Amino acid sequence: MKFASTGLTALLLASVAVPASAETLRWARAGDALTLDPHAQNEGPTHTLNHQIYEPLVLRDEEGTLVPALATDWHVSEDNPNVWVFELREGVTFHDGAEFTADDVVFSLNRAMTEDSDMKELLSSVKEVRAADTYRVEIETEGPNPIMPANLTNMFIMDQEWAEANDAVEVQDYEGGEDTYAASNANGTGAYRLVSREADVRTVLEQNEEYWGADQFPMDVTRIEYTPIQNPATRVAALLSGEVDFIQDVPVQDLGRVSQAQGLEVETAPQNRTIFFGLNVGADDLQTDNIEGENPLANRQVREAMNLAINRDAIRQVVMRDQSIPAGVIAPPFVNGWTEELDQISTDVDRAKALMEEAGYGDGFSIQLDCPNDRYVNDEAICQAAVGMLAQIGITVNLDTKPKAQHFPLITGFTGDETDFYLVGWGVPTFDSAYIFDYLVHSRDEEYGSWNATGYSNPELDAKIEGLASETDLEARNQAIAEIWEVVQDETMYLPLHHQVLNWGMTDNIDVPVDPEDQPKFKRFALN
Structure with a gap:
């Protein structure tokens, strides 16, 4: 078990819990993201971590409704039923300060269609992605595609210049065991930026102070400390002792213990x-x-x-x-x-x-x-x-x-x-x-x-x-x-x-509806 090999299991059980500040959220789940390369793996925990850092054009809210993210509007072209037009959000910057434009969308979607991408099936009907303007992208498909926007909710947008500068143009060959810069480094437009990453041990994120949505979401969480804890008993012990504030996967045998513990609650949903x-x-x-x-x-x-x-x-x-x-x-x-x-x-x-x-x-x-x-x-x-x-x-x-x-x-x-x-x-x-x-x-x-x-x-x-x-x-x-x-x-x-x-366990000062996709987005968390 990788987590145990780090020695953190004993630390979590033996240490005295020190409550986090009101702005820090300590998050744990059974397994880590497989990679930070946003197109290498189509896997839930991988997407969940990347959703804090990167953003797609459109998202689903907790009710399953498609809502704007980096695109503010989308529609089928009046001139060509095979073309979806996406109007992009203006004034957005990547974590390194670079401007977000249509060129980044074209680059990212073309990257996601390459052989090593695990996201390519979602774009299999795409004939061409093109920048119609600085803040307008057209996706032309082989025949009309009525569900194209729904295919983009986990299709993250990268900064083309950052990828080119860091030899990250090609998607990581995860199955082939390749390690790349993009696998452990990131530069997105999301609400949180990467501070440090030690795979299977600990990932730290801090709030993006230049985030375009700062006035649209609670943004109460300013720092995220993410620790994979494979062992179910250790994961629950960490929550009960105050070592972590939020776990996504409360073991079914411990639901009663967690829900009855003072200061904790369990949120459940299909x-x-x-x-x-x-x-x-x-x-x-x-x-x-x-x-x-x-x-x-x-x-x-x-x-x-x-x-x-x-x-x-x-x-x-x-x-x-x-x-x-x-x-x-x-x-x-x-x-x-x-x-x-x-x-x-x-x-x-x-x-x-x-x-x-x-x-x-x-x-x-x-x-x-x-x-x-x-x-x-x-x-x-x-x-x-x-x-x-x-x-x-x-x-x-x-x-x-x-x-x-x-x-x-x-x-x-x-x-x-x-x-x-x-x-x-x-x-x-x-x-x-x-x-x-x-x-x-x-x-x-x-x-x-x-x-x-x-x-x-x-x-x-x-x-x-x-x-x-x-x-x-x-x-x-x-x-x-x-x-x-x-x-x-x-x-x-x-x-x-x-x-x-789904069974999410958390401190009772956290207010958030359960996401049926099991993808908590911490910018939406309100801390009471």
């Missing part, structure tokens, strides 16, 4: 995120099973058996302490395309055993399950529960857990043998099913499928997925989404588990 297992259905032979020369996961009956063997209600009650919503589809209810019919769950161990027999695997098989231990609520415990459930149908699961920094490259760096069976969670910042399809269902190529480690490939379905970006008839578009979901559900390359629930 999260726009679903947790599920992925299966390598595309390989001819798996690397981690005991079946030579074939892939048992390529058999649909085996996949259906595994799906029926997972007892989601038991996971909800025993592992999640009722802090989850059992799921039958890998889309949370926030998302356009989700339906109650898709989200039905079923557990039938007898039927699962019969399917294993019919598939020719009555004697079962063994396989490795790759699981993170510092990313999702009780992620390792969820995987441990699944080990026992799958054993009931003859599948021996060898569990391999590791920090997310080592786990995610198994998925995003997939070439056929990195992972056969894995846990992952997926949030949907666009609130639209196309985001799920682009990343998780479309065949992996240069523009799509960067998180599709299943090896699943269906060219006909790919074409339908790509068509969603330019379909302006919403009724026809929603019908296409429903048809894609029908195929995904039938193929069962993913085993949905549950929709995650």
